[in-house]
Amino acid sequence: MGLPLDGVRVLDLSHDWAGPHATRLLADLGAEVIKVEYPRRLDGMRGGHLTDGRFDKHPRFWQLHRGKMSLTLDLERQGHLERARALVRWADIVVDASRPGVLDRLGLGWDVLVAERSDIILIQLSAFGATGPDSAHGGYGGGIEPHSGVQAFTAYAPELPPRRIREMDVINGLAGACAVLTALVRRQVTGEAQRVDMSQTEVAITSLAGAELLETAVLGVAPVPTGNRHRSAAPQGCYPCRGEDRWVVLTVRSTDEWHALCRVLGRPDLLSDRTLESAGGRMAAHDRIDDVIANWTRQRDHRAAMAELQEAGVAAGAVLDPSDLAADTHLGERGWFVDAEDGSGRYPGMPFRFVGEAPRIRRRGPFLGEHNAHVTTEILGLPESEAEAVDPDELGTAFDPE
Amino acid sequence: MSGALEHLRVVEIAGGVAAPFCGKLMASQGAEVIKIEALPTGDPTRSQGPFADDPGPETSLPFLWLNTAKKSVAIDLESGEGLSLVQRLAVGADIVIESFPPGTLQGTGLSYDELSAEQPDLIMVSVTPFGQDGPYSGFLGDEIVAYAMGGGMHLTGDPDREPLVGGLQVAHGSAGMAAYLGALAAAFDRGRGGGGRHVDISIQEAMLDNIEIALVEYLHTGRVARRTGDRHALVPWQLYPCRDGWAAVIGGPVRNWLDALEDIEAPRLADAQFRHVAGRMAHPKEFEKILESWLSTHDRADVLARGRQHGLAFGVLNRPEEVLDHPQHRERGFFQRIDHPLAGELVMCGEAFRVAGAPAVHGRAPLLGEHTTAVLTGLMGMSAADVEDLLDSGVAAAAGGAS
Numbered sequence: 001m002g003l004p005l006d007g008v009r010v011l012d013l014s015h016d017w018a019g020p021h022a023t024r025l026l027a028d029l030g031a032e033v034i035k036v037e038y039p040r041r042l043d044g045m046r047g048g049h050l051t052d053g054r055f056d057k058h059p060r061f062w063q064l065h066r067g068k069m070s071l072t073l074d075l076e077r078q079g080h081l082e083r084a085r086a087l088v089r090w091a092d093i094v095v096d097a098s099r100p101g102v103l104d105r106l107g108l109g110w111d112v113l114v115a116e117r118s119d120i121i122l123i124q125l126s127a128f129g130a131t132g133p134d135s136a137h138g139g140y141g142g143g144i145e146p147h148s149g150v151q152a153f154t155a156y157a158p159e160l161p162p163r164r165i166r167e168m169d170v171i172n173g174l175a176g177a178c179a180v181l182t183a184l185v186r187r188q189v190t191g192e193a194q195r196v197d198m199s200q201t202e203v204a205i206t207s208l209a210g211a212e213l214l215e216t217a218v219l220g221v222a223p224v225p226t227g228n229r230h231r232s233a234a235p236q237g238c239y240p241c242r243g244e245d246r247w248v249v250l251t252v253r254s255t256d257e258w259h260a261l262c263r264v265l266g267r268p269d270l271l272s273d274r275t276l277e278s279a280g281g282r283m284a285a286h287d288r289i290d291d292v293i294a295n296w297t298r299q300r301d302h303r304a305a306m307a308e309l310q311e312a313g314v315a316a317g318a319v320l321d322p323s324d325l326a327a328d329t330h331l332g333e334r335g336w337f338v339d340a341e342d343g344s345g346r347y348p349g350m351p352f353r354f355v356g357e358a359p360r361i362r363r364r365g366p367f368l369g370e371h372n373a374h375v376t377t378e379i380l381g382l383p384e385s386e387a388e389a390v391d392p393d394e395l396g397t398a399f400d401p402e
Numbered sequence: 403m404s405g406a407l408e409h410l411r412v413v414e415i416a417g418g419v420a421a422p423f424c425g426k427l428m429a430s431q432g433a434e435v436i437k438i439e440a441l442p443t444g445d446p447t448r449s450q451g452p453f454a455d456d457p458g459p460e461t462s463l464p465f466l467w468l469n470t471a472k473k474s475v476a477i478d479l480e481s482g483e484g485l486s487l488v489q490r491l492a493v494g495a496d497i498v499i500e501s502f503p504p505g506t507l508q509g510t511g512l513s514y515d516e517l518s519a520e521q522p523d524l525i526m527v528s529v530t531p532f533g534q535d536g537p538y539s540g541f542l543g544d545e546i547v548a549y550a551m552g553g554g555m556h557l558t559g560d561p562d563r564e565p566l567v568g569g570l571q572v573a574h575g576s577a578g579m580a581a582y583l584g585a586l587a588a589a590f591d592r593g594r595g596g597g598g599r600h601v602d603i604s605i606q607e608a609m610l611d612n613i614e615i616a617l618v619e620y621l622h623t624g625r626v627a628r629r630t631g632d633r634h635a636l637v638p639w640q641l642y643p644c645r646d647g648w649a650a651v652i653g654g655p656v657r658n659w660l661d662a663l664e665d666i667e668a669p670r671l672a673d674a675q676f677r678h679v680a681g682r683m684a685h686p687k688e689f690e691k692i693l694e695s696w697l698s699t700h701d702r703a704d705v706l707a708r709g710r711q712h713g714l715a716f717g718v719l720n721r722p723e724e725v726l727d728h729p730q731h732r733e734r735g736f737f738q739r740i741d742h743p744l745a746g747e748l749v750m751c752g753e754a755f756r757v758a759g760a761p762a763v764h765g766r767a768p769l770l771g772e773h774t775t776a777v778l779t780g781l782m783g784m785s786a787a788d789v790e791d792l793l794d795s796g797v798a799a800a801a802g803g804a805s
Contacts, residue, residue: 004591004599021614029587048679059622060615123755127715132733137710142639143650143717149725151641153569156559162641162648162719164632165558165568167576167612174579174611179755181586182431186406186760188593194406198755202736205725206754207423207575211467213722217737217749218454218463222722225569228546232451236546238555238564245628247565249550310541317547319565321556322620322627325610330538336607337621346621351580351611354588355514355534355600399656399679 001357003030008184011091012036012068013108015043015398017141018200019097019125020064021173026093026180027067028350028361034087034375035068037368040396046368048399055397056367063347065365066340072369072390081107086380088116093180095123099138100130114193121183121194125176129199139200141168148204153212155225162225168204174351175203234282235261235289238319241302248297248305250316258282260313265296340364368395405432406760410589413438413495414472415488415512417446419545419571420605421501421529422468423578424585428497429471430753430762436495436777437469437768438488441478441799444770445469454745459770461745469767470740470750475778476771476799484797485511490782493520497585499527504534514600524598525588527581533604543605548573552609557616560631577608579754637682637689641719644697649705650717651693653679662712668696740766769801 008031012023020035020043027033037043045064046055055061071087073080085108088094094113096103103109103124113120124130127139142164145151151162176198183194205213216222223231228249230236236251252258255277262271270292275281282289297305302318309316318324325331326346335358336349342363350359369390376387410433414425422437422445429435439445447468448459455461475491478484489511492498498517500507507513514526528534531543532551541547546567549555554573559566584601592598610617616627632640638651653659656679663672670692675681682689697705702718709716720728726749731737740748753762778789778798792798 002591002596004587004596025583059618062622063614063618128730129734129756132730134730138655138713138715139717140639140652140654140715142634143652143715145717146641146648146650146719147717149720149722150570151719152721154558154566155569156563156566161632161643163559163566164640165554165570165572167554167572170612170614171572171576171579174576174583175754178427178579178583178586179757181583181590182406182755182757184590185410185586185593186757188590189409195758196755197758199734201730202734202752203754205736205751207579208570208572209722209725210751211464212570213726213737213751214467214749215452215463216722217726218746219452228564228567230546238546238550238567240564247550247555249546249555249567251544251546253544310538313542315542315544315547317541317543317550319550319555320553322553322613322616325553325617326620330532330536331607334533334536334604334607336610348610348614348617348621349607351576351608352584352601352603353533353607354584355602357599401657401660401678 003360005030008032008093009091010034010093010095011087012095013103014095014097014125016045016097017064017169018172019095019176020045021170022123022125022176022180023068023095024064024066025174025177028359033068034371035065035070035366036084037070037072039072039074039368039390039394042368042395042397044398046397048397050392050395050397062344062364066347067362068366069371069375070366070369071371071375072388075106083380084108085112085116088113088120090379091117091120092184093121093123095125095176095180097125100124100126100135110195119187119191119193121180121187121196123176123179123183123196123198125172125198125200127200129202130197141166144168144200144204148201148209149213150204150208153209153223153225156227158224168200171207172200172203175207229286232279234279234286235293237290237293239290239294239297241297241300241305243301246302247319248302248309248316249319250293250309250314252282252314257314261309264309264312264314265292267292335359404761405763406757408432410434410496411494412436412497412499413492414499416499416501416529418501418529419468419574420577420581420603421499421527422447423575424527424529424581425472425499426468426470427578427582427754428585429765431757432760432763435472436491436773437472437474438491439474439476439770441476441796444474444476448770454742454748458744460742466742466745466748466767467750471763471765472768473773473777474768474771474801475774478797481797483792487778487782487798488512489517491777492517493524494781495524496589497525497527499529499581499585501529504528504530504539518598518600522598523592525585525592525601527585527601527603529577529581529603529605531605533607534602545571545574548605548609552606553613553616554609557613557627557629559629561629565629572612573605573609576612577603577605580608580611635683636679637686638693642690642694642697644700644702644705646701648719649697649702650719651697651705651709652715652717653682654715655713658713662709662714665708665711666696668692738764740764742766744769771799772801774798774800
């Protein structure tokens with residue numbers, strides 16, 4: 001069985017994280033993706049250094065652009081806009097993550113795209129959406145997370161500073177890929193061009209905070225951060241284990257689970273304490289219960305504690321760091337990490353899998369302009385002499401002052 | 403047309419957050435989503451608070467949020483007759499979403515193997531805490547467990563404190579969206595002859611996607627990332643306290659930073675050591691002391707405007723009440739007021755993305771069994787008398803207490 005997006009072609013004009021994450025998912029699913037790179041201001045994930053080809057050596061870039069091709073284009077140069085327009089004719093999908101209006105300014109606005117290819121799909125992932133008073137402004141995860149309100153819900157306690165969960169780019173990239181598939185499926189039915197407006201702020205709200213905002217609107221009071229505790233179930237928390245910075249979490253959601261926890265902790269006295277039979281009673285005694293749990297977890301390895309708790313029927317999890325995850329037996333047996341077919345090493349897997357199909361990663365993210373010759377000859381049909389070499393003297397980074 | 407996915411029929415037999423969220427996303431884009439609810443109580447989320455009004459199965463806010471624009475068919479899944487009705491509905495669907503513990507459906511007629519034997523083009527989406535196989539597949543999960551085992555928790559919170567769970571359903575939201583992506587990728591391929599597929603979503607693995615950079619850096623350099631409070635690698639790139647709350651001072655695009663200093667009247671920020679981002683990253687504490695002193699005499703809106711004037715992607719921390727009334731959301735009609743017969747007026751945020759010419763669907767969540775009769779007579783072609791028998795015998799139930 002082939003990959004589900006085999007033969008689907010994507011022209012990727014995005015940069016940094018959210019847009020590239022969307023097209024990474026499409027590439028993982030089999031799509032052919034050309035990442036267009038602007039030599040005078042390299043993708044932020046290529047870093048701020050031009051010496052020793054360091055811009056080609058970032059594992060984060062290899063990850064975010066795995067399976068894609070790199071083509072350098074400078075739309076201000078003679079003939080390059082024509083090449084971009086020819087690539088629109090080649091593509092099924094154009095992904096853009098710039099501020100609304102930038103694409104038009106570059107000569108690649110919606111009307112141009114549709115004129116080049118009547119059934120083109122354009123996905124625009126902007127910070128605030130294509131309309132409204134904020135639409136002209138840019139945004140990064142660090143601004144979108146507080147602006148969307150998402151950051152207001154995470155803190156150790158209501159009076160302590162809000163903390164980031166830092167995943168706005170990934171959830172937005174995932175939503176961007178969802179938008180592409182929605183448009184592709186609809187195009188199969190209508191045969192027509194599709195245009196999708198995606199606000200990264202709205203995605204953050206819909207995917208993470210919709211229920212909390214509904215509650216705020218209906219009850220007139222917003223939920224406040226409760227640290228690691230649950231709002232209604234108890235106990236729930238993060239407890240220290242043997243070793244440095246080792247922790248296990250657990251959550252008790254029913255009386256049965258509470259009884260199971262008491263047995264694991266070896267505390268029949270708690271089991272028979274009738275004031276602790278209800279979640280409310282346990283909430284009132286949370287500090288005392290936490291001490292008992294922590295005394296038990298401190299004597300154990302974080303994964304051993306998790307296994308013992310799960311075995312007894314308590315929802316528990318070790319707090320896993322990247323090294324734990326890379327060595328984890330469950331992920332290992334599921335083959336979650338994947339070795340790239342180009343021999344460049346091991347990569348994180350997919351957020352889902354198709355049963356019976358092994359996930360594939362074809363190659364690491366490309367070197368700058370690695371596919372200039374291929375795209376020029378095989379896709380644009382031009383002679384090889386037309387392929388541009390990357391000129392080291394014209395390169396600039398996203399971190400240079402202007 | 404109404405909704406980009408209006409030609410798709412989805413049968414959802416699922417509880418929890420991630421799987422119903424996937425169904426909700428599909429319903430918002432126009433798919434017909436038929437939610438099978440097991441009698442007597444329906445989706446267990448119906449019993450979860452907070453409630454819009456008096457506690458009851460029709461006023462649970464989490465349920466009302468997760469099930470907008472779906473249809474509800476209430477069936478007794480313990481009865482053979484009920485199971486066979488659901489099986490017929492599932493075989494006639496494009497996509498089936500389920501969230502049972504792995505192996506539970508085997509032999510009921512509702513497993514992927516059994517359904518795909520009847521309908522090879524079926525797409526089934528199975529959403530579980532740790533996936534369909536592997537040593538943890540029988541483990542119990544919840545948001546805090548998924549966030550811990552999905553690597554997010556190790557990286558959230560302060561370096562000198564215990565790891566902190568995200569205050570929202572990060573793992574479950576990601577998993578619901580990953581389920582949507584997997585289902586639609588399969589649907590696209592089926593549309594060109596690629597056949598059916600079984601999509602396996604492990605909520606842990608969907609969470610892991612969120613820390614892809616920390617993971618790949620460990621795999622290729624051996625460096626283990628740690629939590630850093632709110633600190634970002636770049637400076638400034640985080641929330642700082644200001645006079646009336648918190649402002650996100652994001653020094654990016656980096657090329658615009660020096661220009662913005664015209665409007666951030668703290669002359670020492672222009673010192674030679676802070677002119678390049680590398681210098682700001684090398685001396686963050688000195689830099690932030692000057693910045694925070696300036697911020698303490700300015701309001702959020704003022705800080706935001708000054709940054710934006712120079713093309714910087716500043717932000718502010720909006721409190722939930724402010725988000726609901728934000729001019730950007732008002733202008734785009736992002737929040738809708740939706741009337742519910744028992745829960746009253748609700749305020750729901752809109753769809754994740756907007757497909758031109760295919761407006762999203764903004765319906766309310768269904769009452770338990772609200773569409774039982776319509777689906778059995780309409781879609782399944784049963785006679786009114788046969789449906790009456792099913793209701794009388796308790797195999798099915800309709801809203802309004804027909805049984």
